[in-house]
Amino acid sequence: MTNEGALLWEPDAHRIEDARLTEFVRWLAAQEIVSVDSYDQLWQWSVSDVGGFWAAAARWLQVRWHAVPAQALGDARMPGAQWFPGGTLNYAEHALFPPCGVNDDDVAVVFGREDGMDRTLTWAQLRAQVASVRGALVDLGVGAGDRVAALVPNAPEALVAMLATTSLGAIWSSCSPDFGPRAVVDRFGQIEPAVLVSVDGYVYGGKRFDVRDTLDGLRRELPSLRATVLIPYLDPAATVPDTLRWPDLLAEPGELAFEPMPFDAPMWILYSSGTTGLPKPIVHGQGGILLEHMKQLALHLDLRPGDRFFWFSTTGWMMWNLLVSGLTVGSAIVLFDGNPAHPGPDALWRFAQRTQITCFGVSAPYVAACMAADVQPSSLDLSALRTIGSTGAPLAPEGFAWVYSHVKSDVALSSLSGGTDVCTAFVGGSPTLPVRAGQIAARLLGCAVAAYDAAGRPRIGEVGELVITEPMPSMPVSFWNDPDGSRLQAAYFEDFPGVWRHGDWIRIDADGSCVIYGRSDSTLNRGGVRMGTAEFYRVVEDVDGVADSLVIDTSAAAGSEGRLLLYVVLADGVALDDVRDELRARIRRELSPRHVPDEIVAIDEVPRTLNGKKCEVPVKRVLAGVPVDEAVSRGALRNPDAMAPFVPVSG
Numbered sequence: 001m002t003n004e005g006a007l008l009w010e011p012d013a014h015r016i017e018d019a020r021l022t023e024f025v026r027w028l029a030a031q032e033i034v035s036v037d038s039y040d041q042l043w044q045w046s047v048s049d050v051g052g053f054w055a056a057a058a059r060w061l062q063v064r065w066h067a068v069p070a071q072a073l074g075d076a077r078m079p080g081a082q083w084f085p086g087g088t089l090n091y092a093e094h095a096l097f098p099p100c101g102v103n104d105d106d107v108a109v110v111f112g113r114e115d116g117m118d119r120t121l122t123w124a125q126l127r128a129q130v131a132s133v134r135g136a137l138v139d140l141g142v143g144a145g146d147r148v149a150a151l152v153p154n155a156p157e158a159l160v161a162m163l164a165t166t167s168l169g170a171i172w173s174s175c176s177p178d179f180g181p182r183a184v185v186d187r188f189g190q191i192e193p194a195v196l197v198s199v200d201g202y203v204y205g206g207k208r209f210d211v212r213d214t215l216d217g218l219r220r221e222l223p224s225l226r227a228t229v230l231i232p233y234l235d236p237a238a239t240v241p242d243t244l245r246w247p248d249l250l251a252e253p254g255e256l257a258f259e260p261m262p263f264d265a266p267m268w269i270l271y272s273s274g275t276t277g278l279p280k281p282i283v284h285g286q287g288g289i290l291l292e293h294m295k296q297l298a299l300h301l302d303l304r305p306g307d308r309f310f311w312f313s314t315t316g317w318m319m320w321n322l323l324v325s326g327l328t329v330g331s332a333i334v335l336f337d338g339n340p341a342h343p344g345p346d347a348l349w350r351f352a353q354r355t356q357i358t359c360f361g362v363s364a365p366y367v368a369a370c371m372a373a374d375v376q377p378s379s380l381d382l383s384a385l386r387t388i389g390s391t392g393a394p395l396a397p398e399g400f401a402w403v404y405s406h407v408k409s410d411v412a413l414s415s416l417s418g419g420t421d422v423c424t425a426f427v428g429g430s431p432t433l434p435v436r437a438g439q440i441a442a443r444l445l446g447c448a449v450a451a452y453d454a455a456g457r458p459r460i461g462e463v464g465e466l467v468i469t470e471p472m473p474s475m476p477v478s479f480w481n482d483p484d485g486s487r488l489q490a491a492y493f494e495d496f497p498g499v500w501r502h503g504d505w506i507r508i509d510a511d512g513s514c515v516i517y518g519r520s521d522s523t524l525n526r527g528g529v530r531m532g533t534a535e536f537y538r539v540v541e542d543v544d545g546v547a548d549s550l551v552i553d554t555s556a557a558a559g560s561e562g563r564l565l566l567y568v569v570l571a572d573g574v575a576l577d578d579v580r581d582e583l584r585a586r587i588r589r590e591l592s593p594r595h596v597p598d599e600i601v602a603i604d605e606v607p608r609t610l611n612g613k614k615c616e617v618p619v620k621r622v623l624a625g626v627p628v629d630e631a632v633s634r635g636a637l638r639n640p641d642a643m644a645p646f647v648p649v650s651g
Helices: 013-018 020-030 039-048 050-060 091-096 123-139 156-167 181-191 212-221 246-250 286-300 318-329 347-355 364-372 397-407 486-492 533-540 576-590 616-623 640-646
Strands: 007-009 073-075 107-113 118-122 147-151 171-175 195-199 201-204 207-210 227-231 266-271 281-285 308-311 332-337 359-363 387-391 412-415 417-419 424-428 449-452 463-468 500-508 514-519 524-526 529-531 546-553 564-570 599-602
Touching (some): 007 397, 013 020, 020 039, 020 050, 020 286, 039 050, 050 073, 091 123, 091 156, 107 156, 107 347, 123 246, 147 156, 147 181, 147 212, 156 171, 156 195, 156 318, 181 281, 195 212, 266 318, 308 318, 308 347, 318 332, 364 387, 364 397, 397 412, 449 500, 514 533, 524 546, 529 533, 533 576, 564 576, 576 599
Parallel strands (some): 107 332, 171 266, 308 332, 308 359, 387 412
Antiparallel strands (some): 201 207, 417 424, 449 463, 500 514, 524 529
């Protein structure tokens, strides 16, 4: 195993000198705003003078105002912080005409599908398509505040439709077409869209899936619809009665204009996982998303014109929203649709080679899958690759080490952690900081992250609740249909008044680096010794023959110390007896004797949400006797049948 904290990479002097973060620091000094000598000093200033930092960031990033705001932060209370009061802008304007400047004939979008379909769009072509679709939406009466819902894959059509929507001040919301019908209705049914955009089907794992029946059912469930637009994505001749066809929209030239919108005007609606009820519709604002994403992409991922930015995502995960914002800093964005392991486990790495990706983002489970499949990306030409991003779950130290031994030795690995709630990361990497195994390099600029103990006191070097003590521009404007804000208050601010509680365990060390230990509501508490599930999975899934795992501590449900249950998915040809003793020994030796499971059970698969997260809390509720349909919404699961082994047998 790789030791946590082992030094794996340090940026050389040239990389530090060339970093956009270094450029920002120089600019701050030249403008006599602040002078700093280290990243930690810069971070400290960014969270102690919150308004000053975001005002400076907006200036340096050249945010284009239609009406100039009076100040950066009018009211700093949480919830309800007032950002850039009086200012108006438009996100789409920055995405299509990035302030840093681009050439019309340069490539803006690179697209690949698992079956070999590929396309590129120049900046001029992208603008023309957005103008055409914008014109069609105007003809349908769409304006500021209207909702446009989309059942679309990660393809250029999704990007074009989103930018056309936001250019009008309308509100965009998307789901991936592999979502089940109930999951889509549970989301779109809450927001009453005026227009629905949908593909006829999608490809995945070498198979083609027609979703027109889902589309028909969805239209019946959405009485608010004025029109439906069909994208013939599988079959160029595909039709559905009473729909507008995407090619017809593109055939009509349109005017490209941008509606000036207040900073906090709703722009996107994203959704919580919905595992324990209807998904929460999380409303994000025009200016907050624009400013936060430009900061994240320019200063932390070091993106700039000429780069190619990729993150493997569907349109139902917030990383798609961050990915498309790459346009705002002048980078070309690289979209991929399909199974990342089709036709082989190295498919995405070969895609990176073919498209000359400079920033390659994936999930931590994807890295683990590549390790298990013995993928060798270092055999490919990844000379363009400068940064690798990982998120979605904590990346184990072995995952960090694998990147440097099997992908590329001279690359900045940025492990990120944040959430759909803010549509960004709180903690992650910096192009000027070293990379250490299993550790996230820093708290990100403008993110006042702390680890609180149960009494609400900040702790250093100890595991605590991840909290945000100062407002961020991309915190939700609201939840949809939450007029008094009570649901938003309950979601984030009940435990520590005026402080955002995120629901993760985090340790922050004296040097500012961090480790995420998993969700705080699924902690393993044995005899007073608390442990995050991420630590547990790291040890368990390092045992040969274990492909996946789920650990549940039933203590809270039992009202006293309950049982610790370990469920394992075994590799082909491996029996539980082959690994049981090794699992117990490794857990006892590397974690603690208190955390040796009371029972180890083999299962076929771990239940996961649509975005791939393990369903720890729903399983814990089912084991406590809650009926499965009350404990979890089946439509929120990628594999709902995987819940069956946890349902108690009656009689």
